[in-house]
Amino acid sequence: MFGLVLLVERAAGYQGVLDRLRGAKPEWLALAIAGEAVCFAAFAAAVRGVFALRGGPAIRYPTAVRLVFASLGAARAVPAGAPAGIAVFVWAARKTGLTRAQTASRVLALYALLFGVFAGGTWLCALSVLAAERVSLGLTLPWLVAVPLVFASATAFRAPRPQGWIPGRLGRWLQTRLAEIEDGFATVREIALHPRREAGLIAAAVLDWVGDALCLWASLRAFGVTVQPDRLLLAYSTAYLTTLLPLPLGGIGTVETATVLALRSVGVPVSAGFLAVLGYRAINFWLPTLPGLTSFATLGRLGRRLAETRGRSRT
Helix, strand or coil, X not given: XXXXXXXXXXXXXXXXXXXXXXXXXXXXXXXXXXXXXXXXXXXXXXXXHHHCHHHCECCCHHHHXXXXXXXXXXXXXXXXXXXXXXXXXXXXXXXXXXXXXXHHHHHHHHHHHHHHHHHHHHXXXXXXXXXXXXXXXXXXXXXXXXXHXXXXXXXXXXXXXXXXXXXXXXXXXHHHHHHHHHHHHHHHHHHHHCCCCCHHHHHHHHHHHHHHHHHHHHHHHHCCCCCCHHHHXXXXXXXXXXXXCCCHHHHCCHHHHHHHHHHHHCCCCHHHHHHHHHHHHHHHHHCCHHHHHHHHHXXXXXXXXXXXXXCCECC
């Protein structure tokens, strides 16, 4: 956070920030809150939909919402950060009665679906921005190259048989893990091949990202900045990658700095970007933290709710 303050002082100065603050339109923050509400609601729907695939447990929607907040609370409270949030979903899947292999496949499929939509949308934005020559290759080219390579690798992935060259228990363990990865990717391919049947699940994955990006866009509008959608989404996605690092306390300071820099790269003044990111993170990070920590602290009750779904599948 100290580095962010230094960046603002050098690039804009405190006077520029104060001028932006005086001209703020806080009514836009209501839209930012609505966008973040859409994000959380869609994430819960995606969790519920992926768990229910292939005759899996039908988690009630309020329980799925609590599960999403518990995962967020774990990411805030545990030094491991994002991996701790993922661990909550693994725990939840086991509570519903899924086997260890099914759990690994479902959790991988959930994140592969969400980040597949995220990467595909960002690739389209990078292509649009590059075609208009509005942003340097340093921001667009990594997305344009990396996303097709990742998609091709995930589509073609088939679990090798390491028992032939790794003997004993290690070979068997590795084979099991690779098979779970293959099944997770296969689940996402199945969703992609049947878009009408899984339209609700695909829509939830899209709205998860759109809601969070809308929160950032509205925060910028609150301080008088309008950014074209493709440029905003490209900057948003680039900055979002920092949240995937195992940073303690949700990456406080690091995420804010990365987001200001990414916005600056698409033409947003640092003074406006600084204030907008503070507003965005207040809504995106701090506002859900209390319910997240509360849900994480009451995992026992949540576990009993999840256990009630055993044997109850989607019709």
